[in-house]
Amino acid sequence: MTLPTTRDIAPGDITTIEELQDYLYRGMQLEHATIPVYLTALYSLHPETNADAWHILRVIAIEEMLHLTLAANVMNAVGGQPDLTKKGFVPTYPARLPDGETDFLVPLQPFSEDAVHTFLQIERPRKAPEPGKRIVARSRAHDPEVLQADQHLDHRPVIGPLLTVPGRPEEQFYSIGEFYEEIIHGVTYLEQEYRKQGKTLFTGDPSRQVTPEYYYSGGGEIVAVTDLESCVKALQLIAEQGEGLGGGIYDGEGELAHYYRFQQLKIGRFYLPPDEPDRPTGPPVTIDWAAVYPVKKNPRMRDYPQGSQLRAAAEEFNKEYAAFLGMLTRAYTGQPQLLLEAVWQMFHVRDGIVRLVRNPLPGRDGVNAGPTFEVDGATP
């Protein structure tokens, strides 16, 4: 991890506050984009079964919400405007979360071995081949599997904006960790330059910061961002919770990183401190792959017949989810106390998803409905 140093650091890719805010917006987009994916898998589990998978998915979904909130805190601290209601903030699934040289698609899908495989790809800890090379050229040609998948899609997958270098769509970061590394470098550089002029980067209204009073996560604590130190702490927490600290499986707070949490599902055993990567020694993880609702992969509104109750329920869910993002936006722009209401709102989100995934799609033998998360245009 890059830590602030006393020596002058050279500019990286971020040289202006506008560029920084652009990066942060994309960070928020990235953090949010995983939530519909994890929630769909979580609520596809049959009730009172698959407790181990349930708990693993649940914690990670909640920590993604923490990451989203941390990114909002950083955005506010540098005078930006978090906005989760902008068109395109929620990706169209399957979406790309480009990671490394090979792109892969992230679908909305029920809990399955395939889903676990995708989750591991999302959270995979990877370091760039060499420092200073955290940006690589996108090379979709290397990815026949994805290209083939594209042909069957009913929409062109969104190229980026996730993890692509803002302003340079042909380039992308090596991993989520590298993306945040670049932001940390950027804030450190910018703050250094501002200080030379007797100013500071951190001019945001402190009352917009979400503090632990208003937010709790299953693991990890919200960090109020007011200066460079707290800013770096917040950004590092996001990166470490995904992929672990310095090659270890835990983050700085002793939390098992997401990649390793998911890996427990694959290996079939829980990690216990002080386990090493890939060798968990805890109690066994029990999974019943069959105790899952057969939710349609990447459901879209057009899958639901006009005038059907399912369509109404799917529409209502999208409206409610749009309203939820609106409430989060208000919470992140001066009304942090609204996050206390988010607790029961999340129960509402759950109920909306549960209503869909437990009902069969007419005419699609053995396939159930699911939430589409098509929120653009879904007016609350």
Next chain:
Amino acid sequence: MAFDIDSSAIFPIGAATRTTPQIAARKSYDVVIVGGGVSGSILADQLSQAGHSAVIVEAGPGKDVQLDEYEAYLSRFYAASVKDNQAPYPFNPNARMPRSADAMPVTPQTPDDQYYIVQDGPFCTDTTFTRVLGGTTMHWEGKALRMLPEDFDTASRFGHGRDWPLGYDDIEPYYRQAEQELGVSADVEDQRYLGMTFPPGYVYPMRKMPLSYLDQVVARGVDGMRVDLDGDRYDLRIRSFPQARNGVPNPDYDGGKGYQPIGAISTYQVEEGKRCQGNNNCVPICPVQAKYHAGKTLAKALRTGKVDIVTQAVASRVHVDKESGRISGIEYKRYQDPSSPEHTTHTVHGRVYVLAANAIENARLMLASGLPSTSDLVGRNLMDHAYLLRWALLPEIAGTFRGTNCTGGITELRGGRFRERQAGFAVDIHNDGWGWATGSPYSDLLAIVDGQRKHGRDLRAALVSQLSRQLLLAFMIEVAPEPANRVTVDRRYRDPLGNLKPVISFRVPEYSLAGASFGFDLAGQIFTRLGAEDHTTYDPRDYSYVEYAGRGYSIRGGNHLAGTHVMGKTRHDSVTDPAQRSWDHENLFLVGGGSMPTIGTSNITLTLAALAYRSASFIDTQLRTEKAPAVISAR
């Protein structure tokens, strides 16, 4: 990297099964603890942190406190047709638990032997306690009120009850320790009433639980209501109750260090339950472990590596050395299978022995062991709060069934000069509606479906209209100690393992009934102010029906068991000294509610936890003295 295991909710894997009865029998522990509930867990934690070894003998089953075990309790609760406060916990005849459904009218002179508690009357108590690892904190509601300063000398002050050998100021530091361990959510500004004091700058670990919408609706009728009683004036208001439930951590706690809530316990990282979600299921089990249970403290104790547990081990006899009066061992019966009475008998030994099994079980074990008691007070002065319920339907939808079981109520009438005449009480507003009185919401569902033949939209509309307007006021009434209210044993009544069962004789004192009568009228006035329609009825055939001054009431138990081994100043008028040490056996500590001479109007857990912390320091000192090498000085 360093993993901060001390602040986590990790239960060390294998810790609950690392000893066997055979291994434990060969060891000599510093302290032998009977009961893995809140008192036993606090003592095991404190004493093992201080370097002493301990073994816990637990009657109920329990492997490692693992999430799947906890969730098996939840599943059992979801599937249970009768959702009483023991519904999540498996039926276990070898360590049988009293259940409220066991209560029925007592026929004089012919006690019913079919349940665990043998009720000798005249009143039948529906009191319960839970015999699993974690004890009754598994099913408790989690209210964590301190006792009032005036509760500690009610005999001198009001002529009722007994004086404590300790005062509020003696216990206050231990209250703070207990509030930290149990994780209490409250605001000091709200709790500074009727003489309760806090050191300057003290804040509770977490901010108060917000009042529910129902509380706020009731407050519209209650706030500003004036009660004149014995020349004193009380201005009532709805106040938030302190609760051992994870809320919003107060950043000012511990001199600005803040507080880290402890959530669900498991052998692997779960990260659940660090905040209450308002499931309204505190009793009989919190679905996410946001409510404190003793497993949280037990996990901490076991992480020291100095604590062993033997489960499925029902303590059956306390052995005493006749010459010295010292305890020499605890004998217990170990069963392999809860459904079979087959068992083996073992004994564990230590320097100090602690009975932490609750007020009924501690007394039962002492009496079954035939231990001498100078004061003849073992088993006497049994107390539990008397609850009077009164229920009504509000004129508007009030959001009943949201929030925790109870968030707010009336506390002004807990204390005052009127206590010379009648008992004090605290009033709970029940966010779980009429559940306690009528079995709502299940009973409403049956009535609407079977009785009114409604379905679909009509059914949903009827449920909302009927449930969301329910208001139940529960008056938690002080019960003063009376020697005739007691636990005894009788050789005729044994459990399947051959252990003597507790026999209870109980009568609700007139002093408490005077409080109940006043509360009944006060509830009526509150209903009138709210425009609520009274639905209260008490059935004379009810097991807990009592008459007082021309009116009849049903009185429920609160499961706040106390008084069976009261503490006091001398061996002639009490069972334990102020450190909860038996007057008759210098290496025996009787801890828990049983040591409390009075219970005032506080749910007892916070106070008994505070007493456990206080006793831990005395036991530590005693162990250090006993373990120190003898110094023989030549003169």
